[in-house]
Amino acid sequence: MKILGFILQKEFRQVSRDKTILIMMFLMPTIQLIVFPIAMNFDVKSVNISIIDHDNSTYSQKLISKIGSSGFFKIISMETSYPNALQKIEQDKADIVMEIPSGFERNLVREGMQKIGISVDAINGAKASIGGSYLTAVLKDFNANLEINTENPAKQQGMIDVTFRNWYNIRAEYKYNIVPAILVILLTMIGGFLAALNIVKEKEMGTIEQINVTPIKKWEFILGKLIPFWIIGMIIFTIGLFVCWIVYGIISQGSIPLLYLFASVYLIALLGFGLLISTYCDSQVQAMFVAFFFMMIFMLMGGLFTSVESMPSWARGISNMLPVTHFIKVVRMIMLKGSNFGDVQTEFLYLIVFGIILNGWAIWNYRKTS
Amino acid sequence: MDEEKVITCKALSKKFGDFYAVNEITFDVNKGEIFGFLGANGAGKTTAMRMLCGLSFPSSGEATVAGFDVYKQQESIKKNIGYMSQKFSLYENLNILENIEFFGGVYGVERKEIKERSALLIQSLGLEKEAKKMVGELPLGWKQKLAFSVAIFHRPKIVFLDEPTGGVDPVTRRQFWDMIYEAAATGITIFVTTHYMDEAEYCNRISIMVDGKVEALDSPANLKSQFSVHSMDDVFYQLARGASRSAD
Numbered sequence: 079m080k081i082l083g084f085i086l087q088k089e090f091r092q093v094s095r096d097k098t099i100l101i102m103m104f105l106m107p108t109i110q111l112i113v114f115p116i117a118m119n120f121d122v123k124s125v126n127i128s129i130i131d132h133d134n135s136t137y138s139q140k141l142i143s144k145i146g147s148s149g150f151f152k153i154i155s156m157e158t159s160y161p162n163a164l165q166k167i168e169q170d171k172a173d174i175v176m177e178i179p180s181g182f183e184r185n186l187v188r189e190g191m192q193k194i195g196i197s198v199d200a201i202n203g204a205k206a207s208i209g210g211s212y213l214t215a216v217l218k219d220f221n222a223n224l225e226i227n228t229e230n231p232a233k234q235q236g237m238i239d240v241t242f243r244n245w246y247n248i249r250a251e252y253k254y255n256i257v258p259a260i261l262v263i264l265l266t267m268i269g270g271f272l273a274a275l276n277i278v279k280e281k282e283m284g285t286i287e288q289i290n291v292t293p294i295k296k297w298e299f300i301l302g303k304l305i306p307f308w309i310i311g312m313i314i315f316t317i318g319l320f321v322c323w324i325v326y327g328i329i330s331q332g333s334i335p336l337l338y339l340f341a342s343v344y345l346i347a348l349l350g351f352g353l354l355i356s357t358y359c360d361s362q363v364q365a366m367f368v369a370f371f372f373m374m375i376f377m378l379m380g381g382l383f384t385s386v387e388s389m390p391s392w393a394r395g396i397s398n399m400l401p402v403t404h405f406i407k408v409v410r411m412i413m414l415k416g417s418n419f420g421d422v423q424t425e426f427l428y429l430i431v432f433g434i435i436l437n438g439w440a441i442w443n444y445r446k447t448s
Numbered sequence: 449m450d451e452e453k454v455i456t457c458k459a460l461s462k463k464f465g466d467f468y469a470v471n472e473i474t475f476d477v478n479k480g481e482i483f484g485f486l487g488a489n490g491a492g493k494t495t496a497m498r499m500l501c502g503l504s505f506p507s508s509g510e511a512t513v514a515g516f517d518v519y520k521q522q523e524s525i526k527k528n529i530g531y532m533s534q535k536f537s538l539y540e541n542l543n544i545l546e547n548i549e550f551f552g553g554v555y556g557v558e559r560k561e562i563k564e565r566s567a568l569l570i571q572s573l574g575l576e577k578e579a580k581k582m583v584g585e586l587p588l589g590w591k592q593k594l595a596f597s598v599a600i601f602h603r604p605k606i607v608f609l610d611e612p613t614g615g616v617d618p619v620t621r622r623q624f625w626d627m628i629y630e631a632a633a634t635g636i637t638i639f640v641t642t643h644y645m646d647e648a649e650y651c652n653r654i655s656i657m658v659d660g661k662v663e664a665l666d667s668p669a670n671l672k673s674q675f676s677v678h679s680m681d682d683v684f685y686q687l688a689r690g691a692s693r694s695a696d
Binding site: 083095284287289290291 | 501502503504505522523526527529531533535536537538539540541542546549550551553554555556
């Protein structure tokens with residue numbers, strides 16, 4: 079234990095002299111939390127639409143004004159022919175083209191039905207599908223309010239009125255989803271990168287050899303590396319929570335100590351992962367490269383920005399093997415839903431197991447004698 | 449002889465693939481002696497030394513250091529030795545006192561003891577003004593002297609020095625050897641590798657490695673008469689000339 083004290087003293091001295099790390103400790107959480115949630119806005123607010131009205135009737139005018147006033151669409155142009163409108167899409171000015179055929183009003187009144195052509199620019203998948211469904215919703219609403227339909231309720235077959243209510247994120251705002259994700263990324267970066275690079279740096283400098291020839295025990299050395307970064311990680315997490323509160327007004331609905339409990343276990347698991355990388359790599363470049371590879375997997379498959387549930391089952395399998403998947407789930411549940419320990423105990427077990435495996439593996443693979 | 453042996457080595461080998469870096473070396477080192485371990489670059493000196501320090505597992509053969517087995521009792525060996533590697537390996541972003549404190553501490557020296565001994569050490573090295581300076585800022589000669597002092601700070605039985613004077617000016621080299629003699633006088637056994645043949649003359653006994661094998665082992669005077677030459681340079685030259693591993 080006495081020896082651990084000397085190791086910690088040395089690690090803290092070194093970290094406190096590394097100005098880059100100190101600056102990053104404060105800069106990273108503030109910048110990431112302030113810039114990313116605003117920049118990465120997936121909410122579809124203004125879909126540009128180009129309309130071709132071949133009918134020029136009262137009904138078609140009504141439909142167009144309904145679309146215009148729905149708040150989701152910006153009518154950028156009225157075209158006379160489909161090829162002209164398509165050009166707007168090609169020029170990237172319009173996202174959707176709607177073509178109202180001639181005889182629109184006549185067919186609606188006489189035959190009670192009429193088809194409308196909608197073309198969507200699907201390059202931006204999210205915008206296209208959301209825009210398309212907004213438009214369908216507007217058309218459905220228009221349809222329901224048609225005089226012919228309101229006069230003959232019998233004609234409204236199978237009309238089920240669906241209303242939505244967004245739980246836990248009442249205004250369905252993207253920031254509630256993304257802010258916890260960025261908090262998680264912060265901890266992941268600290269654990270993954272800083273720890274991985276630290277031991278490898280000792281290898282590069284040759285100081286690890288001097289350590290290996292001393293009677294330091296393996297667990298003392300690993301723990302000596304783990305504790306300082308654990309503390310840095312928790313400080314960053316705390317700063318992150320304050321930024322969430324001050325900038326976004328997001329206050330955890332659930333218990334803060336519970337959140338910290340999970341953050342601390344997650345951080346231990348991730349630090350173990352970083353240390354594991356460093357025991358396999360010989361240079362900082364290698365370690366950086368490997369850490370980055372896994373970081374990409376964590377970000378894209380851990381359910382930070384996408385939904386794990388909608389992945390194919392094999393991908394869900396991979397996702398479940400990532401500590402970050404379980405941690406982000408818990409952070410969202412605690413912060414937004416106010417879940418208690420009972421709701422997230424499976425995730426807790428997962429993180430404990432990850433922590434034991436990764437750290438155990440790192441200690442096992444760190445050899446004082448080759 | 450009834451001299452106490454602190455290192456014994458019997459047919460110790462290290463194989464990398466089918467290449468014998470160290471090929472069945474056999475020698476003993478007596479307590480308190482300065483043992484020079486010579487050889488051209490690539491002869492296998494560092495590999496042999498790493499095995500004795502418990503940094504690397506031997507492939508075959510036997511060896512004990514300070515009475516402990518190099519296969520099973522490496523951690524006990526590590527408590528009893530000091531090591532100064534070829535590459536400077538104190539922490540450059542810690543100052544002199546902090547480096548001494550750290551390495552003293554991990555060898556189990558008490559804090560109070562560390563304080564007293566490091567004050568004396570700084571004084572004898574004449575580094576009072578530099579005590580709070582980052583080690584990275586020191587000139588090479590001072591770094592090497594400091595590294596040696598740190599290696600013997602915990603008063604080990606044996607200290608292993610891997611080319612300690614590489615790249616150091618002649619005056620500093622001379623001072624360095626004075627320090628080695630002082631340490632040897634306190635009973636510490638010195639195991640030192642070097643390329644400088646004048647340094648070989650300072651050793652009580654030397655061994656010369658060629659292509660992974662110990663080709664000569666005796667006191668410098670005996671070796672010179674054995675090869676009927678006047679200097680260690682010539683002894684080394686005669687032996688190393690036949691080497692198949694090119695010196696780089």
